[in-house]
Amino acid sequence: MKRREARKIAVQTLYQVDIAKTDWRQALNNIVGDRHTDPFLEQLVSGAVEHLAEIDRRIEQAVSHWSLDRLSRVDHAILRLAVYELHYMQETPPAVVINEAVELGKAFGTEKNGKFINGVLGKVVKQGAEE
Numbered sequence: 001m002k003r004r005e006a007r008k009i010a011v012q013t014l015y016q017v018d019i020a021k022t023d024w025r026q027a028l029n030n031i032v033g034d035r036h037t038d039p040f041l042e043q044l045v046s047g048a049v050e051h052l053a054e055i056d057r058r059i060e061q062a063v064s065h066w067s068l069d070r071l072s073r074v075d076h077a078i079l080r081l082a083v084y085e086l087h088y089m090q091e092t093p094p095a096v097v098i099n100e101a102v103e104l105g106k107a108f109g110t111e112k113n114g115k116f117i118n119g120v121l122g123k124v125v126k127q128g129a130e131e
Helices: 002-022 024-033 039-050 052-062 073-089 094-108 111-130
Strands: none
Touching: 002 039, 002 073, 002 094, 002 111, 024 039, 039 052, 039 073, 052 073, 052 111, 073 094, 073 111, 094 111
């Protein structure tokens, strides 16, 4: 499975976990069914769920004039995935992670979603560098 496809499925899984309050394994199974999942996909989802509180704290700091409740659930899922990958995996260059998240925002939303995600993740990266 290509990483772009894994990220797309990870966003769908995180969205389902958020909406249905279901276990990430069950949510992932609902999406991929009997297809084999790869380790990268499972690491993205399990890691994002495991570090959800810290990830949301970082997102909230970056959207200083917004509450997380104002974010669309899809944008929130994309941001959670990207922040996890930026801060906990660190094997992919930040510019690539941000670009992938922007493309997911455009795919699941509009050009505006992509721009919003780009701005938030730019702040997250800057804040991470200042820590």
